[in-house]
Amino acid sequence: MSEFLIPKERDCADLHATLNQLKPDSYEKLYCFLYQAPNYLEKIWDPFLLATEYMRMGAPNQHWKIEDGNSNFDMCDTYPPLIYVPTLTSKAMLFGSSKFRSRGRLPVLTYLHANGASVTRCSQPLSGFSARCQEDEQLLQCILKTNPHSNTMYIIDTRPRINAVANRAAGKGYENEGYYSNIQFKFCPIENIHIMRSSLQKLLEVSDMKNPTMNQYLDALDSSSWLQHIKSVLDAAIFIARVIDIEKKNVLVHCSDGWDRTAQCCSLSSLLLCPYYRSIHGFRMLIEKEWLSFGHKFSDRCGHTTTSDNKEQSPVFLQFIEAVWQLSQIYPTAFEFNERFLISLHDHSHSCQYGNFIGNCEKDRLDLCVKERTYSFWNFILQNVNDFKNPLFRPQSSYASEVLLPVINAQTLKFWLSMYHRFDSALLPKENISNTLTRLVDHTTSLSDHARLLEKRIRELNSTFDNNQTTTSSSSTTTSNEGVDDSDIEKRNHHNNICLPEFDSGLSDVDISQARITDSISSKLNTILQPPPSLSDVESGFSGDYSPHNKALSSSFILPHQSSIDLNDIPTLERIALELNSIALDWRSYNAPVHCACSLPFDSAQRKDYLISFFLVIATIFIIYLIFGWNIHLIGNFIGFLVSFYVVLLAIDLSLTNNDAKWFIYWIVYVLFGFFDYLCDSLHLNLRFFCFAKFIFLIWLVIPHMIYDNILVYYKTIHQFILNYFQPNPKFYNAKAGQCIIDDANLYDQYSNPLDREYDLGRDGAFVGYRILIGQFYKSGDMKAPIEALEIKGFSVKNVKHEIDFISELRSNHYQIAWVISSSSIDSKSFISTLIDFHSNGGAVFLFADNVPYVSHASEFLYKKFGIVLAGDYQGNKTLAFNEDGYFQAGRFGQHEIFTGIKHLFEGVTICHPVYSMLTNRRSITTLATATDGNPCIIAFDPPIGSTEGRLCLDCGFTKLFINWNSAGTARFIVNASCWLARAAK
Structure with missing residues (x-):
């Protein structure tokens, strides 16, 4: 992971776009196929033989056999070529069950316990509301008969029951209890990949919080629900282990497709049941068997290529890794590997440095020839095995050699600091x-x-x-008898002594x-x-x-x-x-380490502490002198002059926004203070704190990023005064403002819209001094093009992606317009109230939404403010046309300043619609455009005369911002709407 400090937001956006373009678009371009390892790491793969691992567990035997019917992946292309099934089954039975299970993932053996109980895995049945399959029912009865200790078995569905019931409407669902005899059913509610992806995003936002209060941190951590999800996974695995070890019953585990939650539960339950899997070699076997051989979609879940759907990405493997870490914290002597091993395993599943985790199944890796073309991650582990060993591991301890059945509660789980704050040296201990x-x-x-x-x-x-x-x-006897040469004896004695x-x-x-x-x-x-x-x-x-x-x-x-x-x-x-005279030891100090375990150098925290202490002492002495020193007004004025001169120099750099306001206000205030000093020369003698207060106030005016700095003074007083009295009729709009159809333009685009910017609503550079705050809570899009278009009109734009940052900026009163690009959920309880206060006090709001669920921020604000909710998932992807009275006609938009120079307008790829309630004041809401399905897609609010509220605009298809910026009228519409909002902003 790398961190870049880039002073300008535009440069940061350019770098982000460049890095995104560097992401490969195919497997062949992944790093593992180009990586050249050090000399000590050979391109040799230690062969993993699935048969060897099953043989260690005791299969095949009288109850289980090897089935080669999938040798060419005919039965299931995401299963390994060899699978283990009950000896009583036939190929017809297996193929019949495969056709009845989603993705062909029929029930097969994954773990065999010493007491004869087994864990099998599969995917959900294609049962719908009434469908059944006799081959599948027979296969489950054969699995039941493999255990001589029990007449019943469990089917564990790792989905919430409501999700399983909903899948029945799509022809899938779960087993009908009436068709499967001697089987107990249990749901272990683990949420789907989309919920987990959203949860991780919220957790990462918690990790990015800068200096949060305790309440803010705990609330944000709780709202992410990450630890609740980890607990759900562990609870399911512990239940499976308890059934296997104590009740001695077989367990069949499945979720939807059997490659996410099923892999989590089967691997964790095996880890709890078998001490072998808690060793480094055994854990490797567990990963190879449960995750790689049985087709966890690593490339899709980790987003290895640009062709991977973003909605398919999810931290499934990370949750498994963290669940193992949580167990290692409960049983610190039971695992041979340490925390660094788990972090390395997670990192290299994403890094694509080794070929082990490339592809979505074993078939993909065979097609890519990863064993011949890439290096193995496990070779890297073996070459550095001592770095990954747990010093507390005791193979002879009871925890290391027995079944683990922990009791998981809220107090048991911990926040994994080393994973989510690994680069924040201030939070980590100096020595692990x-x-x-x-x-x-x-x-x-x-x-x-x-x-x-x-x-x-x-x-x-x-x-x-x-x-x-x-x-x-x-020798003495021999010498006396045989007459050996005395010189030989002398040499030997000299050598020995x-x-x-x-x-x-x-x-x-x-x-x-x-x-x-x-x-x-x-x-x-x-x-x-x-x-x-x-x-x-x-x-x-x-x-x-x-x-x-x-x-x-x-x-x-x-x-x-x-x-x-x-x-x-x-x-x-x-x-x-x-x-x-020697001790054969190469000692290394652990009292003053230079590098941490991951070979990163420690920062000089102690040196920083000394510097901070030194400057605090100097600052304290200076403040005392400002209060009690003699002739301090001369020093204060001199310092004020130096600061003013520095700010004027900054103002010369046109790339720094608002510096004109800073130096202008500073000089005005500085002159006022000087005039006050001149009139009240004796004031410093009577009120010692005057010079100190003046100095602090002058410095406060020029410190950047303050919540209440001189921008507040500038925009609320002097800027408004100049606009109101010296420029009573400022030229904000172009001459063609309000005209949708332009007949005299020189050039038109393919959508019959004029090309020149003189046909936009706002003039170029007319909105200097107006600031727009963009809250981009749907974080996948690139905002470079919209920001550049706004800056041409003179707007100063800041883009933030976290609600806490958005709230802090909005409360600073720097901004006239707030953009809100909605996401699927709201994390901060104060977000809506802050946005309502901003709008009620004259701030303009531009709301962007898309299909459900990406409507949360806009919908919640509209409901609280106007009684409107957003709903729907309409696949639009069509173009609207202008009609003078077409406000309520399907696929039309009417006459309005926002549509200046727009004859045709793209409605968005996927869109939602506003739904009005009994509380909605329809007179204050204007429908500007109607989607091709006949429902409103763009609405506006223009406050009546005398109202303190600002204007508002809602666009129900924000995909036009990111992936369709060059579509019909999109760029002009976005800029026009912002100019219309800014013209009445207070």
């Missing part, structure tokens, strides 16, 4: 506890290895000296050598095993600073965990002496 423990385990292991090495050397030396004694006596001092003559050389070396090794060993607690980092080796000599020893003598020691390796005395 897991990383610290990992290093401590490594250090302890190295010490143990070195202690074993020294113990081995003691045994070798004892054996060597025993042999030397025997050899010496033997090279590192030893001279010894007393009372003991033999061998005895003295053995005693000295044994004592020395024992002393060294005791020192290592019982280090003094007062050693510093450097003394204890933590600093990592050691000589090249010791470094060479370290590389030679560090022993791996499972390393075997060659007992035939007899050391020389030189080697023993070197070993005694």
Whole structure:
């Protein structure tokens, strides 16, 4: 993830559009097919054999068999070639059930427990209200008979019941209980992918909040419902595990198509039931089996290419990863892998760096030849396996070797800070506890290895000296008898005593050598095993600073965990002496780390703290001097002059908006203060706080991004005064204002609309000083073209995508017009009230909506303000035509200033319609255009004379903003409507 700080919003929009265009439009252009890995990572895939994993579980056996009927993906193209089914089934039965199940995903074995109970998975039946399939009913009875311990089984539908009932209207639904005997049905309500996508978006908005209050943060987190969804997934998995382990009954799991919620529940229940899946290797097998082999749509859910439908994207796999993390927090010693492993797994499912997660099923990956053309993610894990191990993992603990059946409640779940705030260093601990423990385990292991090495050397030396004694006596006898050369003996004695001092003559050389070396090794060993607690980092080796000599020893003598020691390796005395003087450890400090676990450098937070403290002291001294110092008015005026000069220099840069207002207001206020100083020269002596208050006020006028800065003063006083008294009739509109049909234009587009901007309602540059705030809550569209068109007319435009930012900006009173581009839900409780206050106090509002559910913001505002609601999902995609009296005629729009220079207007791809209630004052609402289905699609509100309210316009098809900007009349209509709204804005 990268962060860019771009000062100008237009440049930011350009960069965003460029990055979107860089997204590949086909699988062949994905990064994994171009990636060149480091030399240590080979392009070799460790083959995953589904048969091996099932064999580990005990299949095939007398109850389950391998079925190769899907070897060519004839039965189901999203299943693996080999599937496991009951031995009593036939191919006709399997094909019949496949045709009765959505996407052909018939019931197959996915997990076999040690007690004989099994978990099978499939998709929803195509039952509708009355359809049935005898082959499918027979297949479920065969699955029931595979378990000798129970006469009944469960069917777990992971959808809310209301969703399953609604699917019956589309010919799908759920099993009819009257047709399936000895089967218990249970619904585990997990929401669909669209709800989950919206929930994640809200959660990310919570993570982006800047300095929220506690209430704001908790309310936003609660409104996202993310943790509630995680709990729903865990509850379903725990129920399945309890049925399998305690009730010993078979379970069949399905959702709609069997590749999202089904994968979540089956994999999590297997994780709870089998300790093997809590190891790194076992978890890899679980991902390969439940998610990859059985066809989770990774490319669609992660949006790998531009051809992926945005509505198909959903954080299904992320929810599974977070559910595993939540379990690891409950059972910290039960999982071999750590948090970093889960985050890496999630990241690389999106990064497309490795080929494992490319495509929507195994067939797609075979067609793309990913194993031959890409690198494997699991090779990367194995090459760095120590980085992903949990230091608290205890294989012998009861939690690591038994079935886990946790009790999940509201207090159990946590917000995953390391996932959603991983780049916010201020929120994360400076040193991760897991990383610290990992290093401590490594250090302890190295010490143990070195202690074993020294113990081995003691045994070798004892054996060597025993042999030397025997050899010496033997040599003496041989020498006396055979006359060996004395020079050979001298050489050998010199070699054996090279590192030893001279010894007393009372003991033999061998005895003295053995005693000295044994004592020395024992002393060294005791020192290592019982280090003094007062050693510093450097003394204890933590600093990592050691000589090249010791470094060479370290590389030679560090022993791996499972390393075997060659007992035939007899050391020389030189080697023993070197070993005694060295510790084979490469210490790393965990008290002052430079990098975090993910290799990112830590920021200099402590240095920042010192700087902040220093500037706070200086600021405090300066403020005290402003209040109590002598001749402070001279210093204050001098500082005021410097600030004024700086602001004037900023005003020269035409790209900085509103600087003309800043320096103009500043100089006016500065002159007024100076004049007041001149008349009341004795004021500083009597009121010490005057200079301080003046200084603060002058600085306040030029600080950017303040809620109440000088723009408030400028637009509410001086700007209005100039407009009212010096420009009584400003030329805002072009000469053709109000004329829809232009007959004398030089050029026309393909829709018979004139091309020149002189036929727009507003003149170019006439609306300088008017500010538009865009609340783009439907975040998928690019607003570059509309913003550029508005800026040509002189508008200053700011685009925000979060309700909190929109509310804060709107309350600043900087803006005359507010655009609201609706989304599917409203997160902030104060959004509507703030927008109503803005409109009631003279602000103009431009509402954009689309088909349901993307109407929430506009609909809620209209209902509270006018009693109007928005409804409908009309597939328009047609062009409206002008008719002078065509306000209520299907496919027509009537005469109005907004339609200046527009003969034909695109209605939008998908649109909604306003529905009036008994509370609606129809006299205040004007229908300007009617869609091709005969319902209003553009309405306006023009307040009566004397009203304090602003104007309002509603467009029911906002797709014209994003994907149809060049359609009939769209650009001119949007600009005209904004000019019409601004002309009466107060």
